[in-house]
Amino acid sequence: MTPAINLLKKLKIKFNIHQYEHDVNETHYGREAVSKLDPLLHIVAGQIFKTLVVNLNCDNKSFAVCVLPVDCHLDLKKTAKALDCKKIELADPNIAQKITGYLVGGISPLGQKKHLPTLIDLTAQQFAMMFVSGGRRGLEIEIAPQDLANVLKAHFVEITT
Template sequence: MTPAVKQLDAAKVGYQLHRFEVEASDEGYGLAAAKALGVEPARVFKTLVVSFNGDAKALGVCILPVTGTLNLKRAAKAHGQKSAQMADPAIAEKTTGYVVGGISPLGQKKRLSTVLDASAETLETLFVSGGKRGLDLELATDALVQLTGAKLAPLLND
């Protein structure tokens, strides 16, 4: 099983594992997951890795609904940084231990500063990547916050 699932099991946190087929033509893995799972897309969250202040190795994680786009200024502010840009995919993969499109906020090789979009506060449960494409985890929002050490802040473009 993936490191994300192992972390949940070790912490004795309740979750549901959802497997689904991912088509190569899908524009976004998160929207494909929502469609395949028959879930409201606003409950499915994507995990994005950003770098800060032009330093490719100064990384943080942003977790936001697949229906939205990340506001990099808000991401930087939420992480206490001056600026943010999307991380180099190869560095993101090496640091987290997951492939792009399957990066989970849980069980990463190196624990990174994590921010969860404030919209998650209204959700009892949400869906995040289970650590590979075609595998999502449904868990309580509070559990995700606790296990990742995430803080809540607005991350989306208006």
């Protein structure tokens, strides 16, 4: 079990786990998840979400989490505005791993070492269920968007280009 799964079980949140064999040569983790889950579950790419850690005001002291579809790009200006800061940038992968407790490609928005402000892209609300990393590569959690937002105390905001 991962911290993400343990948290959902502890809170008695309804969710499903989906696993697939991760290709160690694959570095496009979101695209891999889509290609391996779609044939089994008949979902669209926009239903699978990636978790990005951003550095607020580029100071390496304050961070936030952004959850967005794997087939979209983070809009840094929209995200900075939503987080009420002047400028943001993607956190260094090593720092993201250290502060979340997860490896890049398996960073879950759930069960991180420290609770960070979290934004979920508005598009999540169009689905009954969405998929987020379960805390390791090849492990996805299927969860209702509102349940995810409630657990994370997250806000739905337009954060993609």
